[in-house]
Amino acid sequence: MNVPDDLLYTESHEWIKREGEKIRVGISDHAQAELTDVVFVELPKIDRQVNAKEAIAVVESVKAASDIYAPVKGKVVEVNKALEADPGLINREPFGQGWIYVLKVDNADDLRNLKDAAAYRKQIGG
């Protein structure tokens, strides 16, 4: 499984890319493989204030619906509208065009609690 070194990760399989005061969030290659074919994505609303570990999006595969969590406290500033027309982007490019939302982080220190690639690799047994 692909686990890029330049990203941070959560226990619940989101990846996080730092972009200044903002973070871009998606789900890992491991998560998309576990979920199987993604057929629907419910995106969070722009400007929504979210807390760490709050369920803010839903990714649905043929089999089941899975919650996507906010890694840290912040505000949703961008969502990936392309997923509405092509949810399979999450399967095909989990770390690229399959990103889900961008969060403006309240406190950058909160990011310290996230896993690095080595720790996430260990979690998924890869």
Added chain:
Amino acid sequence: MAETATKKTALYPEHVKLGAKMVPFAGWLMPVQYTGIVDEHQAVRKNIGMFDISHMGQFIVEGNDARAWLNTILTNNVEKLEAGRGQYTFLLNEKAGIIDDLIAYRIGGAKFLLVVNASRADEDLVWLKQHARDDVKIESRSANFGGVAIQGPGIGELFPELPARNHIVDRDFEGMPISIARTGYTGEDGVEVFFRNEDAAKFWNAVLEKGKPLGLKPCGLGSRDTLRLEMCYPLNGSDLSPERNPIEAGLGFFVDLTKPDFIGRDVLVKTKENGPREKLVPFKMKDKGPPPRPHYSVFGNGERIGEVTSGTLSPSLNWGVGMAYVSAPHAKIGTQIDIEIRGQKFPATIEKKPLYKKS
């Protein structure tokens, strides 16, 4: 709910070799997909797919009285079943609740093969033995036999000289004794093949090889579920349960009420007379949106009228579809309903079976 899977079918090593994603199902470790659910679904609709169904229970019922006795235990009419044929039927409790749905094959004059759901196999066997007569022998051969379903429009090219629909024949396949039944759970033409466990891997690999030029793919439980749901074939444990009877499930066709006596008959006669309180109906979402899922509430005119039992995004239609039990007055084809998904109501329409028709 964590399931502890302990049992592996004889084909387990083949699934692992093919890189299948294995999941616990009804006490078995089974492949949910090899390459992808949608991909495998399309293989069955367009070409051909092969599923391991070795987890299903296989019982042999034998004896001079076997036919007459089975006719008191199963809902369909076993007396009408000629040798070499199978019929879809139900095993009911005294309240006409569904213990299991199964196919009963008459494989000899006084010999039957019952193929039952993996999730109910143990329970079925106990029930059958409890109700058996002295001169009827009931034996599970599940520990020694496996099976595969090979389904899709390419089946005729793969197996020339197929038995007729619902017929079962014994054949020799490259030195292996197998039984081929022209049955299935996908809505496509196809067969279910039963073989001894020692032949399982050899048979599986021979078919994979032979099917390659025809686009045959190994298929997992994921596509098995989406394929059956498009056809509105029920899944026991989701759409059927001991709290539901076959008439409520819309499957009265497989119940012969003209038979003088079988377990559950009295209740079914009453249900038929009074009409069921709730009915299992297929539905289709009105708009593109989140797919329906089991246990979502169903509303009619703002009132809760039932619950979804199966739901998914149909890979063939690329649209949300499902089945739900709804109160009888709302069960008519064309009725507008709402499915509640994460607190929001989404409109849907009650449809005719099946949800998917070949064009």
